[in-house]
Amino acid sequence: MRLLLLDATMAGARLGVASAGTVLAMREDDRNMGLADLLPDLAAACLAEAGIAAADLDAIGVTIGPGSFTGIRAAIALAQGIGAGASVPVHGLTLTEAFRAALPDPGRELGIAVTARRGRVFLERDGQAAAFADPALPAPSGPVALAGDRAADIAAILTSNGHDALATEHTAPNIASMAAALATRLQQSLPP
Numbered sequence: 001m002r003l004l005l006l007d008a009t010m011a012g013a014r015l016g017v018a019s020a021g022t023v024l025a026m027r028e029d030d031r032n033m034g035l036a037d038l039l040p041d042l043a044a045a046c047l048a049e050a051g052i053a054a055a056d057l058d059a060i061g062v063t064i065g066p067g068s069f070t071g072i073r074a075a076i077a078l079a080q081g082i083g084a085g086a087s088v089p090v091h092g093l094t095l096t097e098a099f100r101a102a103l104p105d106p107g108r109e110l111g112i113a114v115t116a117r118r119g120r121v122f123l124e125r126d127g128q129a130a131a132f133a134d135p136a137l138p139a140p141s142g143p144v145a146l147a148g149d150r151a152a153d154i155a156a157i158l159t160s161n162g163h164d165a166l167a168t169e170h171t172a173p174n175i176a177s178m179a180a181a182l183a184t185r186l187q188q189s190l191p192p
Contacts, residue, residue, distance in 0.1 A: 001186065002052050003176040004043065004060045004082065006033050008075040009067025009095060010114050010149050015042045016175030017050035021183070026175045027050035035074040043078060054086035059192075061182035063173060064092035066129040067114050067124035089192040093181050096124050098173035099147040101180035105147035106168065113146050113154040121150050139163060147171070 001005045004023050007014045012030035016023055025046040047054060056074040062079035065072050076092070083090035103110060112124040116131045123132060124139070128144060132138065134157060143164040158165035 001058045001183060002050075002056060002190075003179050004054070004057050004079075004088075004174050004180040005182065006039065006043065006061070006075045006133065006180035007098070007173050007178060008039065008071030008076070009063045009065055010071070010172055011068075012176060013039055013042060013054040013071065013075070014172060015039070015046050015181070017046045017052055018175060019050070019052075021176075021179065023175050023179065024052070030175055032068075032071075036069050036077070039074055039078045043082065054082050054088065057082075057086060057088045059118055059182060059186055060088055061093050061178055061185075062090060062092045063095060063098055064133075066095065066112070066116075066124050090184055091185050091190070091192050092104075093138045093178060093185070094124065094127065095148065095173060096127065097171055097181040097185075101184070102170050102177035103145065103168060104172060105148065106165075108143035108145050108166075109140065111140065111144045111146045112148045114148040115150055121154060123154075137161075140165060 002019045016026035051192040060079045079090045114122045116122045120131045147170040149169045155165040155167040
């Protein structure tokens with residue numbers, strides 16, 4: 001299965017091509033500005049390095065949030081454009097799906113904490129995402145493991161408030177875990 005994977009939910013972007021569980025090519029760029037111009041070049045470089053034409057892809061996976069609206073919008077637009085031009089299905093992946101593939105059983109509820117504007121944080125738990133100010137964080141229902149670029153500081157805040165929270169080392173989704181999440185969606189015949 002040949003997959004193109006795109007993520008621009010947080011600072012910068014991560015793109016890659018994977019096949020049969022192996023990452024064939026990958027690009028990361030930490031620029032926050034100009035993603036709409038940057039992403040097509042990164043995708044073209046990944047496809048060229050992997051030796052795969054867009055028309056030969058089996059599916060495209062793109063993270064749909066929570067995260068930066070501009071980055072998400074640019075990544076989805078590119079994924080949809082490549083998918084439409086090459087007749088390849090495009091699947092949206094939540095950050096929870098992408099991180100869960102990297103952390104299949106953290107032994108506790110998995111929560112995602114990523115940067116939002118104006119000093120806020122996006123939290124995603126149980127498929128529900130919302131933005132919160134740091135002091136107004138909701139209490140977890142039990143022990144929670146956090147992933148994302150704000151995992152460490154949010155875990156510290158929750159712990160100081162008496163909750164059982166720990167930060168994982170996963171601050172951004174990686175191409176291998178995104179490929180695994182997309183493969184799971186395809187195996188379960190979930191719609192694009």
